[in-house]
Amino acid sequence: MTGTPNSLLEALQSADMLLINDLHAWQFSLEPAALALAQTAAGLELPLLKVECMDGRTRRVWSFSVAAVLAAQLDQPSQCWTLHDSNGEQRIHCLDAICASNDDDGEEQTEPAV
Numbered sequence: 617m618t619g620t621p622n623s624l625l626e627a628l629q630s631a632d633m634l635l636i637n638d639l640h641a642w643q644f645s646l647e648p649a650a651l652a653l654a655q656t657a658a659g660l661e662l663p664l665l666k667v668e669c670m671d672g673r674t675r676r677v678w679s680f681s682v683a684a685v686l687a688a689q690l691d692q693p694s695q696c697w698t699l700h701d702s703n704g705e706q707r708i709h710c711l712d713a714i715c716a717s718n719d720d721d722g723e724e725q726t727e728p729a730v
Contacts, residue, residue, distance in 0.1 A: 624688035624710075628710060632713035635707075636669065636709075647664055650662035650682050660681065665679070666678070680706075
């Protein structure tokens with residue numbers, strides 16, 4: 617990620633993939649309804665972040681409330697966010713995908729010799 621985000625929520629909004637407890641999790645979602653209600657006291661316990669991944673043949677799923685995401689702490693050296701759910705402490709590292717261009721700009725087109 618470029619720069620250091622101020623919160624886990626900010627980091628999640630620009631992430632393409634996560635590492636959760638050192639497992640690659642490309643399947644994650646933020647609930648927009650919970651995000652809209654995050655400013656109210658009642659909205660703090662709504663599920664905001666859902667993360668899914670495969671651990672071998674086992675499907676793993678985590679769900680974090682608005683309050684848990686907002687309370688997450690960044691460990692600067694590892695760039696991992698620490699947050700808590702009903703199963704204890706979880707570590708999330710937000711990653712950006714590398715995208716390659718499929719354009720042929722800059723490459724010379726040569727015609728085959730006839």
